[in-house]
Amino acid sequence: MPASKGREDRGASRGALRGAPPSSAILDAAFHKAHKATPHGETHLDRSRLRAKLKIVRSGAVTLRQLRLATQPFRRPGLSDFERLLVARRFGAGAYERALRRLQRAESRIRGLSQEEQRRLRRASSTEQFGESVRRFYGRLASFLREVDPDLSLLREVSSFVRDRPRLTRDAPVVVVAGFPNVGKSSLVAKLSSARPRIADHPFTTLALQVGHADLGFDRLQILDTPGVLGRRHRANPAEVEAETAVERAATVVVFVVDPSERCGYPLVEQEALLERWRSELPVVPFVVVETKADLLKRSGSERLAVSATTGEGLDELRERIQEALRDWQPPPPPPSADGDTGTEAFEDGSAAGETAK
Numbered sequence: 001m002p003a004s005k006g007r008e009d010r011g012a013s014r015g016a017l018r019g020a021p022p023s024s025a026i027l028d029a030a031f032h033k034a035h036k037a038t039p040h041g042e043t044h045l046d047r048s049r050l051r052a053k054l055k056i057v058r059s060g061a062v063t064l065r066q067l068r069l070a071t072q073p074f075r076r077p078g079l080s081d082f083e084r085l086l087v088a089r090r091f092g093a094g095a096y097e098r099a100l101r102r103l104q105r106a107e108s109r110i111r112g113l114s115q116e117e118q119r120r121l122r123r124a125s126s127t128e129q130f131g132e133s134v135r136r137f138y139g140r141l142a143s144f145l146r147e148v149d150p151d152l153s154l155l156r157e158v159s160s161f162v163r164d165r166p167r168l169t170r171d172a173p174v175v176v177v178a179g180f181p182n183v184g185k186s187s188l189v190a191k192l193s194s195a196r197p198r199i200a201d202h203p204f205t206t207l208a209l210q211v212g213h214a215d216l217g218f219d220r221l222q223i224l225d226t227p228g229v230l231g232r233r234h235r236a237n238p239a240e241v242e243a244e245t246a247v248e249r250a251a252t253v254v255v256f257v258v259d260p261s262e263r264c265g266y267p268l269v270e271q272e273a274l275l276e277r278w279r280s281e282l283p284v285v286p287f288v289v290v291e292t293k294a295d296l297l298k299r300s301g302s303e304r305l306a307v308s309a310t311t312g313e314g315l316d317e318l319r320e321r322i323q324e325a326l327r328d329w330q331p332p333p334p335p336p337s338a339d340g341d342t343g344t345e346a347f348e349d350g351s352a353a354g355e356t357a358k
């Protein structure tokens, strides 16, 4: 029944747009479907028993399908370990897992309830009793669903968060471009890869991770643009947390971008302090440090590579240094066990790519 399927799905998402709790759109769709039942039967009593049964079966089935849709993105292959960590840091540790468990519990309660009322219907012998069964079922269905409203809302938020983040593959190294806000990270990523990130002269134009691909002798090098980080770990905003997570857990190599011209609006000493902290916290991850905006200012006596996204200066050399840092890279071994819930994508075994790039 493709037509009615479309209607249910649309009904449920329209409710979400209006800001109504997810349960009300699901119940609308469920009751709408239930009321379209046209039963056949020998006698009036048979027909009305069957009508009651169809209402219970159909409203239950529509509801269960909507609950399945809500949990779909989290079932096999599920989130990668990196995504799980991003989600845990954004939404709280264990939050979406608890929501999933509560939804699974609601599903089985609804299934049980539907069977129970169908059994009662078989024994019932009057239209009044049929009506009572339907009303009881609807009432309890509605209250089960309202109980999981916070869980449904959370899972919607989490799935849209994950949908907006890049899906990394473990078959290719990840170059994470990181540094202070406004130093020119996105401009470099745009020059180095297929990504077309937003570039603007103010901090925090990049609010989430973005991936671009490049061919530097690898099939599919992943270049990750990150939001700027100010280095105040205890007061980090969500965008900074995301960038730190990418540096800590996704990077095969970090390209750390320093803006010695300070046109970014942040003093060089603070930029250097962030670099030092990351280097000491992540001793196994190779860092390629570049001083950018070389068209504005080139420090004399600096050992570091000077680059400019504007003029293209130093970019070939940067590509070479990235290649050099990735020379011994090997794809991580497949995860030890397939417990049914782990993904086929990146890092589901919990390893950071950097740990394998020794």
Ligand SMILES: Nc1nc2c(ncn2[C@@H]2O[C@H](COP(=O)(O)OP(=O)(O)O)[C@@H](O)[C@H]2O)c(=O)[nH]1
Residues within 6 Å of the ligand: 180, 181, 182, 183, 184, 185, 186, 187, 188, 198, 199, 200, 201, 202, 203, 204, 205, 206, 228, 292, 293, 294, 295, 296, 307, 308, 309, 310, 311
């Ligand atoms: N002169 C000059 N400006 C640059 C260079 N790279 C970036 N910018 C400018 O610096 C600002 C911030 O760049 P963006 O790439 O968005 O920095 P992000 O916040 O680190 O991603 C923008 O106005 C860019 O045009 C460069 O190499 N030279």
Ligand SMILES: [Mg+2]
Residues within 6 Å of the ligand: 185, 186, 187, 197, 198, 199, 205, 206, 225, 226, 227, 228
């Ligand atoms: Mg940016």
